[in-house]
Amino acid sequence: MRLFGGFATAVIAIGVGIVGVSLTSAPAAAQKRGGTLVQITQPEPPTLGSYISTANPVGQVAAKIYDGLLEYDFDLKPLPSLAESWVISDEGKTVTFRLRAGVKFHDGRPFTSADVQFSVMEVLKRVHPRGINTFSEVTAVETPDAQTAVFRLNRPAPYMMAALSGYESPMLPKHVFSQGDIRTHQNANNPIGTGPFKFGEWRRGEFVRLDRNADYWKPGLPYLDRIVVRFIGDTGTRAAALERGEAHVAGFGAVPYNDLRTLERLPNIRIETKGYEMLSPVVELMFNTRKAPFDNVKVRQAISFAIDRKFVIDNIWFGFGKPTNGPISSNFAASGLYTAEVMNYTVADGVERANRLLDEAGFPRRADGTRFDIVHDITPYGEEWRRFGEYTQQALARIGIRSTLRYEDVATWLKRIYTDYDFDVSSNHLFNLADPVLGVHRAFHSRFIRPGTVFVNGVRWSTPQTDDLMDRATIEPDAAKRAALYAEVQKIVVEAAPLAWTHEISFATVLDRRFRDVIVSPLGLFSNFDRAWRE
Amino acid sequence: MSSGSLGGYIVRRLTQTLPVILGVVIVNFLLLQLAPGDLATVLAGEAGGAPKEYIDELRARFGQDQPVYIQLFYYMRNLLVLDLGFSFRLGAPVLDLLLDRLWPTLLLMVATLIVSLGLGIVMGLLAALWVRTWKDTVISVAAIIVYATPLFWVGLMLILVFSIRLNWFPTSGMEDVVAFHEGWDRVVDIAHHLVLPTVTLSLFYLALYARLMRASMLEQRGLDYVVTARAKGQSERKITTRHVFRNALLPVVTMAGVQTGGLLGGSVVLEAIFAWPGLGQLAFQSLFARDYNLLLGIFFLSAVLVVIVNLIVDVIYVFLDPRIRIG
Numbered sequence: 001m002r003l004f005g006g007f008a009t010a011v012i013a014i015g016v017g018i019v020g021v022s023l024t025s026a027p028a029a030a031q032k033r034g035g036t037l038v039q040i041t042q043p044e045p046p047t048l049g050s051y052i053s054t055a056n057p058v059g060q061v062a063a064k065i066y067d068g069l070l071e072y073d074f075d076l077k078p079l080p081s082l083a084e085s086w087v088i089s090d091e092g093k094t095v096t097f098r099l100r101a102g103v104k105f106h107d108g109r110p111f112t113s114a115d116v117q118f119s120v121m122e123v124l125k126r127v128h129p130r131g132i133n134t135f136s137e138v139t140a141v142e143t144p145d146a147q148t149a150v151f152r153l154n155r156p157a158p159y160m161m162a163a164l165s166g167y168e169s170p171m172l173p174k175h176v177f178s179q180g181d182i183r184t185h186q187n188a189n190n191p192i193g194t195g196p197f198k199f200g201e202w203r204r205g206e207f208v209r210l211d212r213n214a215d216y217w218k219p220g221l222p223y224l225d226r227i228v229v230r231f232i233g234d235t236g237t238r239a240a241a242l243e244r245g246e247a248h249v250a251g252f253g254a255v256p257y258n259d260l261r262t263l264e265r266l267p268n269i270r271i272e273t274k275g276y277e278m279l280s281p282v283v284e285l286m287f288n289t290r291k292a293p294f295d296n297v298k299v300r301q302a303i304s305f306a307i308d309r310k311f312v313i314d315n316i317w318f319g320f321g322k323p324t325n326g327p328i329s330s331n332f333a334a335s336g337l338y339t340a341e342v343m344n345y346t347v348a349d350g351v352e353r354a355n356r357l358l359d360e361a362g363f364p365r366r367a368d369g370t371r372f373d374i375v376h377d378i379t380p381y382g383e384e385w386r387r388f389g390e391y392t393q394q395a396l397a398r399i400g401i402r403s404t405l406r407y408e409d410v411a412t413w414l415k416r417i418y419t420d421y422d423f424d425v426s427s428n429h430l431f432n433l434a435d436p437v438l439g440v441h442r443a444f445h446s447r448f449i450r451p452g453t454v455f456v457n458g459v460r461w462s463t464p465q466t467d468d469l470m471d472r473a474t475i476e477p478d479a480a481k482r483a484a485l486y487a488e489v490q491k492i493v494v495e496a497a498p499l500a501w502t503h504e505i506s507f508a509t510v511l512d513r514r515f516r517d518v519i520v521s522p523l524g525l526f527s528n529f530d531r532a533w534r535e
Numbered sequence: 536m537s538s539g540s541l542g543g544y545i546v547r548r549l550t551q552t553l554p555v556i557l558g559v560v561i562v563n564f565l566l567l568q569l570a571p572g573d574l575a576t577v578l579a580g581e582a583g584g585a586p587k588e589y590i591d592e593l594r595a596r597f598g599q600d601q602p603v604y605i606q607l608f609y610y611m612r613n614l615l616v617l618d619l620g621f622s623f624r625l626g627a628p629v630l631d632l633l634l635d636r637l638w639p640t641l642l643l644m645v646a647t648l649i650v651s652l653g654l655g656i657v658m659g660l661l662a663a664l665w666v667r668t669w670k671d672t673v674i675s676v677a678a679i680i681v682y683a684t685p686l687f688w689v690g691l692m693l694i695l696v697f698s699i700r701l702n703w704f705p706t707s708g709m710e711d712v713v714a715f716h717e718g719w720d721r722v723v724d725i726a727h728h729l730v731l732p733t734v735t736l737s738l739f740y741l742a743l744y745a746r747l748m749r750a751s752m753l754e755q756r757g758l759d760y761v762v763t764a765r766a767k768g769q770s771e772r773k774i775t776t777r778h779v780f781r782n783a784l785l786p787v788v789t790m791a792g793v794q795t796g797g798l799l800g801g802s803v804v805l806e807a808i809f810a811w812p813g814l815g816q817l818a819f820q821s822l823f824a825r826d827y828n829l830l831l832g833i834f835f836l837s838a839v840l841v842v843i844v845n846l847i848v849d850v851i852y853v854f855l856d857p858r859i860r861i862g
Contacts, residue, residue, distance in 0.1 A: 036713045043820065046624045129589060183596065188626050204625070204635050205812030207712050228712040233807030233816055236691045240706040244699055411825050412571045419576070452590055454576060 030516075035534030036226040037515055039525070040238050040250035044205065044231040049188030050170050051123045051177075054130055056252060059167045059526045061208050061229050065106075066170030066193035067528070069097055069116065070161070074277055074522050075334040076434065078161055082111065082171055082194065083149075092156025092477040097149045103217045105173045106198045113143035118174035120151070123182055130438060134163045137475075155475045158482065162434035165278075166195060167526035196222035196530035205231065216530065223533035239263060242510050249518055251275070251509035251525045256383055257318040260508050272509045273320065275524020280329035280432035280439070281507070283321075285392070285500040288423050289461040293372060297496060298361035302354035303425070304345040304500035306395045313503050316387045320506040326490045327440050329432045329504050336483035337436055342494035354399040363400075371400035374424040377416060378407050388427055418454045429505060430455060436486060437474050444498055445470050461498030545846065552842045559838040560614065560831065564607055567827050573599060574624060574825045597623055610831070619835065620828035622821070629832035632817065637836070639709055640813035642725075643805075644798050646733040651740035652791055658741070659748020659787075660780065666753060674745065682742035690735045690808040697731060704731050707810035732809040736802060740794060744787055751783040781855055788855065792848030796841040 041060045047053050050062035069083040078086075083097040103111040120141050124131030137157040142150040153160075163169055171194065176187050191199050196216045200209035210227040230247055232238045239259045241247040243266060255263065263269045285303065287294040294300060309323035322330065323346050332338040347353065363371040374396075378389035389405045396403050403425070408416065416422050433439030442448045442455065446462035466489055473485040494501070509525065511518055514535045521527035575593035594600050598609065613620060619629035662674040681689075698706045709728050710716065716724045755761065756779055764774045803815035814833055821829040852859045 038712060046824070047626045049626070127589075132589065184626070203812065204627075204632060205639075205816055206709060206810070209712070209715075230708065230712060230810065232707050232810035234687075234691075234707075234810070237694060237707045237808050237810060240691075240694050240699055244702075244706055246706055246708075409823055411573065411577045411823070414576050415571055452576075 030535075031223055031531075031533045032535070033223050033533075034225050035223075035515075036228060037224050037249065037518070037529065037532060037534070038247040039227060039229045040232055040241065040247045040254050041229050041525075042231065042238065042250075042252075042254040043233075045208075047188050048191050048199070048202070048208070049185070050167065051119070051131075051172060052127050052129075052183065052188065054128070060252075061210075062170065062191060063165075063167040063195075063523070063526045064197040064210050064227060064528045065191045065195045065199055066166045066172070067103075067195050068164050068166035068169050068171060070164040071527075072162070072165060072278060072434075072522050074274070076162060076278060076331070076522055078164070081166070082116075083164075088161075092158065092475075093153045095151040095153070095161070097151070099147045099149060100217060101147055103194050104215055105176075105194055106192045106213060107173070107176070108215075109173060109175055110146075111171065111173075111194050112146040113141075113149040114146070115171055115174045116149040117141040117143050118178060119170070119172045123172060123177065124169050127182055128169070130163070130433075131169065134160055134169070134438060156477045157475065158477060159435035159437035159474070162278075163438060165434075165523055165526070166193075166528060167523050168434065196528050197224075197227055200226075207231065218530060222528075222530040224529065227529060235259065242269065242512070245512060245514075248512035248515050249509060249525070252507055253382060253384075255508075255510050257316075257320055257508075260320070260510065261318055263510055268513055270511045270513050272511050272519050273506045275509055275519035275522065275527075276507045277331045277522035278434050278526075279507075279523075280331045281429045281505045282324060282327060282329055282432060283388075283427070283429045283502050283505060284327075284443075285502065286417070286423075286426045286428055286459050287498060287500070288421060288425070289459045289498050290421070291424070293361070293363060294424065296361050298357040299363070300497040300500065301345075301495075302357040302361070302399060303396065303401070304497050304502075305347070305350040305354040305357070306399045307345070307392065307500065307502050308350065308395065309346050309502050312388065312391060316384050316391060317503070317505060320508055321503045322506065323503050324501055326494045326501055327432075327443060327499070328436055328486065328490055331504075332432070332436070336479060337486045339483075339487040339490050341487065342490050345500070351398055358399060358401075365400050369400060370402045373402045373404070376403045376405050377413060377423050377426040378405055379427050379429070380408060380410050380413050385427060392425075392427065414454045417458045418456065419452045421451070421458065421460065426458075428455075437470075441470050441474075444493055459498045461496070463492070463496070466492050541850070545850075548846055548849075549842075556835070556838045556842065560611070560835055561607070563831055563834045564610060564827075565603075567830065568603055570825065574827070575599065577624075577824045593623075614835070619832040622826055622829040624821075624824050624826045625829065629829050632829060633814070633832055633836050636812060636814045636817050639811060640799065640802075640815070642729065643732055643736065643802065643811060643813060644795070646729055647736045647740065647798065648791065648795070650733055651737040651744055652787070654737070655741040655744025656748050656784070656787060658745035659750075660752060660783075662745065662749040663752030663756070663783075664775070666749075671749075675749070678742040678745045681738045682746075684738075686735065686739055687804050687808055689738060690731070690805060693731050693735055694808070704728075707808070709810075709812055732805055732811050735809075736798075736805050740791075740798075743794075744790065747787050747790055748783060751786050752779060755779045755783045784855055785852065788848055788851055792845050795844040796837065799837050799840060 041057045043057060045057035045061055046055060047058060048062050050058050050066060067082050069081060070078040071081045073079055082100055082103060084100045085098045087096045099113055105111055120135055120138060125135040125138060137153045137155050138151055139154050140152040142152065173192050176192050177185055189202060196213050197210035198213045200211045202208045208229045212222055212225050216222060232241060235256050238250060239255050242250060242263060245268060260271055264271045287300050289295055313319060313321035313323065325345050326342045328338045330338050358371055365371055376389055376392060379385040386407065393403045393405060417426050430443055431439050442457065444457055444461055446467050448456035449460050450456055469485050469489045473482050476482040476485060509519055516533055518529060518532045520531055574597055575590045598606060622629050622632055625632060658674050662671045665671045694706050697703045705728055710721065710724050761774060761779060764778055799814065802813060803819045806813045806816045818830060818833045
């Protein structure tokens with residue numbers, strides 16, 4: 001049994017004991033019961049069925065209602081939740097979860113191993129956009145008794161253990177969701193889970209109201225009486241509502257970066273950058289690597305050299321970011337999967353190097369000083385992306401590439417990049433998620449060159465060598481060996497530069513100071529707020 | 536004019552508008568087909584990526600694997616029984632979604648109509664009475680400034696001043712989601728939340744109506760019937776209130792009728808600023824999400840509302856100006 005090498009044993013050892021710790025470690029003196037927390041989520045979620053839609057706003061609401069088998073600490077190590085303890089055996093091909101007894105769904109029915117079996121095999125593995133990958137190796141979930149769920153795997157899947165939170169893999173009541181078609185289930189928008197908050201009401205265009213679950217399995221929790229999730233379309237109004245204390249928490253760019261610095265100065269507001277460790281967005285420039293001139297590695301490297309990462313972070317993201325060269329976020333440094341030992345594009349003489357590379361690549365400057373023209377498709381996700389596009393335009397002009405910016409709506413842009421491949425350069429950011437298998441492979445593994453599938457390998461670059469390394473890392477149970485495989489992957493792709501990774505974004509959460517212990521997990525707003533309380 | 540003929544007129548007008556609404560639906564349906572991207576891609580995009588099988592399955596579920604004319608045929612057939620379809624993105628029947636959002640929209644619309652028409656008419660009337668004095672100039676200049684100021688800016692400034700600085704009104708929303716008032720308190724609470732959006736939206740229309748009313752008053756005052764009335768020895772006051780005012784109202788009422796359609800869809804910006812849960816936001820979101828069932832439903836409802844409002848305006852004409860006959 002060596003799924004995670006050294007730390008797996010440790011995890012299992014602390015598995016049983018930790019609940020006591022996590023519940024009582026915080027000072028018990030101050031917490032108070034009661035109060036309503038108003039969260040701003042933008043945009044309004046299309047549904048509350050987090051088992052079928054992984055859209056960001058859905059998770060921000062549904063994660064308060066559904067628990068998962070596990071929770072995670074800030075080092076992304078698993079902690080017990082609905083599963084009290086777990087044992088990984090059979091060389092990583094069997095995972096046995098011991099489930100907590102006495103847990104009840106919001107409708108009063110008990111939570112048992114049958115619900116785990118149903119949630120994983122009938123729902124997540126079939127209809128969850130990411131669950132289809134996460135649980136692809138799971139062949140069966142056996143239920144020897146009501147409190148035991150045994151996952152049988154085809155091959156080891158170390159990444160699966162990182163994807164069992166209530167946000168990523170919610171545990172659903174079988175007696176509710178097994179009736180009727182899961183894809184159009186009427187309880188999608190009337191969710192019933194085991195979480196600290198029960199669904200109250202959803203007034204479309206206005207708010208979702210979540211009420212305290214008095215029978216929550218963590219004794220004494222949650223502290224809050226109610227969470228109301230409000231939807232406010234205008235960025236200025238969102239900031240105003242927070243400033244006036246009408247709303248108390250907002251994250252994920254709901255408040256634009258330029259307003260964050262203003263809000264930060266108010267006495268009633270605090271800015272928190274923790275709580276995004278399990279998402280780890282990395283900004284990238286995508287190159288259409290099957291089209292000239294981007295089929296030439298020197299052109300791609302030149303563009304990566306031309307971007308002044310520090311300037312971008314300081315001036316466009318207002319300091320909320322960290323320069324990078326590669327696809328894997330430094331949040332994976334703790335698990336060893338991140339390496340800084342890759343080709344470094346963050347150099348002082350970047351522009352000179354870029355010019356030299358372009359000369360070598362056979363694109364000399366023409367009479368007007370330019371080398372060639374491109375169109376840059378900007379990610380349609382807000383103001384900072386527009387400014388990033390404008391910056392890139394100027395940066396590329398310095399090395400003789402004349403770019404035109406194109407800004408389309410989300411649906412049009414997605415179709416252009418991931419279905420028609422009708423682009424030169426685009427800017428984007430992909431979440432690393434809980435493990436590189438889930439969030440990183442998709443960007444440059446040949447398996448993910450799939451026309452019509454969005455947020456995958458739109459650059460259509462791959463090599464048999466990197467494919468093989470990633471395939472081996474996927475099932476490698478030994479942590480050190482796995483890290484070595486990823487180190488090699490990072491070295492190769494950063495040099496080949498099918499994408500130019502520029503920086504990790506630090507999202508920021510705006511918090512009303514009256515509320516405490518709101519962000520206590522690497523999932524931040526995607527966690528259940530059971531320990532949040534109001535002064 | 537008997538009530539029977541009025542009823543007959545209304546029925547006749549409504550039958551005449553049926554093809555119009557039908558046309559609106561068909562044209563919109565076909566226009567939407569031209570937009571690139573579809574709901575399945577958007578849903579997958581919102582999910583942060585999804586396998587191709589998943590997207591294909593979504594398309595099949597939405598009926599998007601069928602040819603366009605078949606989709607149109609099904610849509611029209613369902614429309615006959617007022618089945619506006621299902622919003623797959625929001626997981627709810629379109630009709631329910633529309634009805635939920637209709638009343639906040641109507642509330643804001645009616646409040647705005649009352650305030651802007653009422654104040655606009657009074658301002659226009661006063662400006663006309665004080666024509667070419669400094670008071671007229673003040674009213675006219677104020678109207679032009681308000682008319683020329685962008686709606687979103689006015690909205691944000693009102694929030695800044697009246698809710699953040701003075702703390703008189705809430706920034707946004709339709710009711711207090713911490714208190715959740717009930718009964719009479721709730722009515723007061725909603726009215727409290729209604730003030731800023733109504734003022735913002737009214738300012739724009741108010742300026743329009745004031746200018747129109749002023750011009751219309753001045754025009755009417757020069758007409759022959761006023762001279763006649765004056766010759767009959769009627770007092771200026773009576774001439775203004777009984778004759779000029781009523782006739783001057785006609786263009787304003789016409790304009791208000793036309794604007795109602797715009798009020799319905801044009802408050803998208805306003806709804807976003809004040810987080811008002813109306814139809815405008817719904818339309819905006821459904822367009823960007825390519826949620827065509829929902830969007831078509833909104834178009835349909837808007838068309839129906841515009842037709843009804845214009846009918847009401849035509850009926851009001853009769854009461855304002857007895858010379859206008861229906862039939």
